[in-house]
Amino acid sequence: MLLADPILLEQSADLLENVRRVRPLVHCMTNRVTINDCANIILAAGGSPIMAEDEREVEEIVAAAGALVINLGILSETIFPSMLKAGRAAKRLGVPVILDPVGCGASKLRDDCCRQYIDEIHPDIVRGNMSEIKALAGMTSSTRGVDAGIDDAVTLDNAHQMSPLVTDLAKKLGTVVSATAAVDIISDGNRTAFVANGHPMLCDVTGTGCMASALTGACAGAGDAFTAATACLILMGLAGEMAQEAVQAEGRGIGTFRIRHLDYIYTIQREDILERGKVYESR
Amino acid sequence: MLLADPILLEQSADLLENVRRVRPLVHCMTNRVTINDCANIILAAGGSPIMAEDEREVEEIVAAAGALVINLGILSETIFPSMLKAGRAAKRLGVPVILDPVGCGASKLRDDCCRQYIDEIHPDIVRGNMSEIKALAGMTSSTRGVDAGIDDAVTLDNAHQMSPLVTDLAKKLGTVVSATAAVDIISDGNRTAFVANGHPMLCDVTGTGCMASALTGACAGAGDAFTAATACLILMGLAGEMAQEAVQAEGRGIGTFRIRHLDYIYTIQREDILERGKVYESR
Amino acid sequence: MLLADPILLEQSADLLENVRRVRPLVHCMTNRVTINDCANIILAAGGSPIMAEDEREVEEIVAAAGALVINLGILSETIFPSMLKAGRAAKRLGVPVILDPVGCGASKLRDDCCRQYIDEIHPDIVRGNMSEIKALAGMTSSTRGVDAGIDDAVTLDNAHQMSPLVTDLAKKLGTVVSATAAVDIISDGNRTAFVANGHPMLCDVTGTGCMASALTGACAGAGDAFTAATACLILMGLAGEMAQEAVQAEGRGIGTFRIRHLDYIYTIQREDILERGKVYESR
Numbered sequence: 001m002l003l004a005d006p007i008l009l010e011q012s013a014d015l016l017e018n019v020r021r022v023r024p025l026v027h028c029m030t031n032r033v034t035i036n037d038c039a040n041i042i043l044a045a046g047g048s049p050i051m052a053e054d055e056r057e058v059e060e061i062v063a064a065a066g067a068l069v070i071n072l073g074i075l076s077e078t079i080f081p082s083m084l085k086a087g088r089a090a091k092r093l094g095v096p097v098i099l100d101p102v103g104c105g106a107s108k109l110r111d112d113c114c115r116q117y118i119d120e121i122h123p124d125i126v127r128g129n130m131s132e133i134k135a136l137a138g139m140t141s142s143t144r145g146v147d148a149g150i151d152d153a154v155t156l157d158n159a160h161q162m163s164p165l166v167t168d169l170a171k172k173l174g175t176v177v178s179a180t181a182a183v184d185i186i187s188d189g190n191r192t193a194f195v196a197n198g199h200p201m202l203c204d205v206t207g208t209g210c211m212a213s214a215l216t217g218a219c220a221g222a223g224d225a226f227t228a229a230t231a232c233l234i235l236m237g238l239a240g241e242m243a244q245e246a247v248q249a250e251g252r253g254i255g256t257f258r259i260r261h262l263d264y265i266y267t268i269q270r271e272d273i274l275e276r277g278k279v280y281e282s283r
Numbered sequence: 284m285l286l287a288d289p290i291l292l293e294q295s296a297d298l299l300e301n302v303r304r305v306r307p308l309v310h311c312m313t314n315r316v317t318i319n320d321c322a323n324i325i326l327a328a329g330g331s332p333i334m335a336e337d338e339r340e341v342e343e344i345v346a347a348a349g350a351l352v353i354n355l356g357i358l359s360e361t362i363f364p365s366m367l368k369a370g371r372a373a374k375r376l377g378v379p380v381i382l383d384p385v386g387c388g389a390s391k392l393r394d395d396c397c398r399q400y401i402d403e404i405h406p407d408i409v410r411g412n413m414s415e416i417k418a419l420a421g422m423t424s425s426t427r428g429v430d431a432g433i434d435d436a437v438t439l440d441n442a443h444q445m446s447p448l449v450t451d452l453a454k455k456l457g458t459v460v461s462a463t464a465a466v467d468i469i470s471d472g473n474r475t476a477f478v479a480n481g482h483p484m485l486c487d488v489t490g491t492g493c494m495a496s497a498l499t500g501a502c503a504g505a506g507d508a509f510t511a512a513t514a515c516l517i518l519m520g521l522a523g524e525m526a527q528e529a530v531q532a533e534g535r536g537i538g539t540f541r542i543r544h545l546d547y548i549y550t551i552q553r554e555d556i557l558e559r560g561k562v563y564e565s566r
Numbered sequence: 567m568l569l570a571d572p573i574l575l576e577q578s579a580d581l582l583e584n585v586r587r588v589r590p591l592v593h594c595m596t597n598r599v600t601i602n603d604c605a606n607i608i609l610a611a612g613g614s615p616i617m618a619e620d621e622r623e624v625e626e627i628v629a630a631a632g633a634l635v636i637n638l639g640i641l642s643e644t645i646f647p648s649m650l651k652a653g654r655a656a657k658r659l660g661v662p663v664i665l666d667p668v669g670c671g672a673s674k675l676r677d678d679c680c681r682q683y684i685d686e687i688h689p690d691i692v693r694g695n696m697s698e699i700k701a702l703a704g705m706t707s708s709t710r711g712v713d714a715g716i717d718d719a720v721t722l723d724n725a726h727q728m729s730p731l732v733t734d735l736a737k738k739l740g741t742v743v744s745a746t747a748a749v750d751i752i753s754d755g756n757r758t759a760f761v762a763n764g765h766p767m768l769c770d771v772t773g774t775g776c777m778a779s780a781l782t783g784a785c786a787g788a789g790d791a792f793t794a795a796t797a798c799l800i801l802m803g804l805a806g807e808m809a810q811e812a813v814q815a816e817g818r819g820i821g822t823f824r825i826r827h828l829d830y831i832y833t834i835q836r837e838d839i840l841e842r843g844k845v846y847e848s849r
Contacts, residue, residue: 035598036773039773051639075337106333254549255327316602317602536832537609537828542825
């Protein structure tokens with residue numbers, strides 16, 4: 001059974017305020033499809049993004065950062081070694097590493113890179129959609145391309161049955177796993193949280209997954225990994241709900257939805273989080 | 284003389300509905316200027332984009348796709364061999380290939396790559412602006428940069444004289460040629476269609492050509508190449524007209540135009556296409 | 567003391583009209599975070615952007631261009647030699663070169679590339695934020711990442727004390743230096759101008775610096791370097807002010823701000839510049 005978790009909700013609201021106070025520098029190594037959206041969402045939430053990829057500078061850049069976000073969206077022979085180098089430096093320096101295993105399950109190359117990155121770097125948070133997380137756990141998944149498959153839908157009714165997969169993977173990898181779906185599941189292996197904010201229109205915008213990972217980075221620069229992963233998904237989801245309401249009132253479509261989503265990431269206040277955040281624990 | 288073609292209009296409306304039903308996976312290898320816009324327009328029309336470029340995975344990715352879109356907008360020494368590899372796999376598997384010869388006529392490198400790609404891969408659809416299509420046909424064109432030259436303007440009055448160039452190129456290459464201008468000309472060598480939807484503001488947004496090619500890919504994943512090329516340009520153009528009307532009513536500029544355009548790609552219904560689509564055949 | 571400079575204001579308004587008349591082709595070699603925004607702002611102001619990076623074509627592309635914009639935002643081992651090649655061709659042909667030293671001061675690699683580019687190419691305009699300009703001048707700066715540090719704030723009150731740094735660097739490098747801050751300082755070593763248009767929300771959008779450099783390129787394709795640098799910053803800043811007013815009236819956030827900013831770049835008229843432009847000279 002899922003029960004509301006008002007303490008985690010309040011901690012999440014605190015952490016989001018902290019992002020605006022601390023303005024963490026977030027070093028992102030991300031794909032070029034959504035790199036602009038990632039930078040803008042970090043800024044909108046109060047962080048400061050820096051995108052650097054050249055092997056000759058990543059160690060120096062990550063040393064000044066509050067978090068490192070690695071997104072495997074568009075791989076190439078030069079970027080992956082650079083990502084490993086940045087990751088090693090981050091771990092050495094205690095900078096939290098967030099991995100987004102984009103398209104894990106869609107090609108052997110992506111599978112191999114995901115596993116290698118996890119094995120060598122031990123990221124602090126792995127943030128992917130449910131299909132990617134299933135692929136990572138070695139279970140058959142319906143990954144087709146980079147979007148989540150329909151078999152991987154998580155609802156408040158089945159979240160309870162889906163969560164062991166996430167919890168076990170978190171335990172096995174020794175990391176926080178943040179699996180996004182209609183209901184998101186976040187686990188550090190011991191504790192598991194569920195976030196029910198969001199709206200299906202988020203799936204009609206490219207890169208909302210990448211943006212969630214970038215935003216997780218901003219949050220991880222301002223608090224512990226488990227709360228950061230949770231707080232990020234409350235904010236993403238609630239901004240999506242509010243954006244959909246605005247779009248419906250205005251009679252607009254997906255272009256306007258993207259803009260309103262970023263508007264709300266920028267303007268959402270502590271009270272909005274406390275009033276409308278839907279975070280649960282499992283009992 | 285140009286005559287309205289209500290049958291092709293209806294087939295186009297059917298095909299666009301089919302995109303939303305089939306949700307074709309569209310593998311795009313495109314330039315980084317407009318890669319985000321290309322992904323978002325595919326999603327807005329009902330398709331599912333995947334951007335993959337690494338030579339080690341493109342064959343695997345294209346095998347799951349409903350169409351492959353190759354955009355020569357920003358060339359590099361690594362991407363072009365990867366594009367050839369993906370193209371060969373697509374043809375072997377019967378996946379339709381759409382080529383966008385961005386900036387053909389603007390540099391020798393681009394000319395050479397366009398010709399080599401056509402010779403080796405035989406794409407199913409070549410979608411370019413009129414200056415690029417002229418350059419491809421070996422005629423002197425006024426290509427200056429990546430935008431169409433003013434000598435290459437096509438109107439309802441001169442479309443008849445401009446169309447043999449397109450028809451002949453289609454015949455010579457054995458492909459559908461989709462040449463965009465104020466009036467678009469689409470030909471498979473036998474049949475030629477003209478689409479008169481659109482608005483000049485589309486030229487003041489970067490990458491509307493790239494987006495048209497990406498969208499052509501989504502359409503080609505849901506119907507035959509000739510109808511796909513036509514349906515795409517009706518949708519692009521009509522969304523442009525409606526966006527301009529909205530922007531004028533709101534007293535806004537080109538930023539809002541981009542957003543409204545994506546809004547309408549997402550919300551346009553079958554009835555809008557049937558009421559306002561302007562497609563002609565030549566008699 | 568700063569005094570209004572109505573002559574430079576009028577020259578700036580003339581130059582901005584000239585951009586729309588001449589439609590300069592602007593060859594941009596820029597980072598992929600903001601490449602789409604750079605292309606769109608050039609188009610919105612009336613120019614025509616072309617993004618080309620392959621070493622095999624940059625000389626041919628720049629030969630047709632009215633300006634070359636070099637942005638060191640995301641470096642790689644292949645792009646930098648290409649940037650040097652394009653720069654050499656531009657100088658040979660008399661095409662003005664604009665350098666944006668993104669993140670100068672944030673890593674040794676970036677410092678080295680900036681200095682090498684300046685030494686070898688002698689750009690006509692260097693456009694950076696105050697922290698980058700200070701780093702370039704060899705003074706200790708508070709560069710943290712790619713955003714300007716708070717110690718580097720320029721106001722109407724301290725602009726007078728900050729300007730010698732900019733003027734001296736311009737003299738030393740023999741170039742126009744365009745340093746952006748709350749009050750921008752532009753100098754060619756002899757003449758120094760101050761632009762007080764703008765709004766802090768511009769700092770909450772990624773790449774407004776990159777966009778300013780791209781726009782400076784469009785302006786440099788339509789007038790002399792000093793006036794171009796000045797005119798660009800009046801337009802950027804005034805569009806920011808008007809965007810903020812619109813966003814406040816609409817009760818929106820940073821997503822809407824970006825759109826309105828581009829709207830105003832597109833629609834601002836000569837009269838707006840003359841009425842609301844704030845440009846000063848120092849006496």
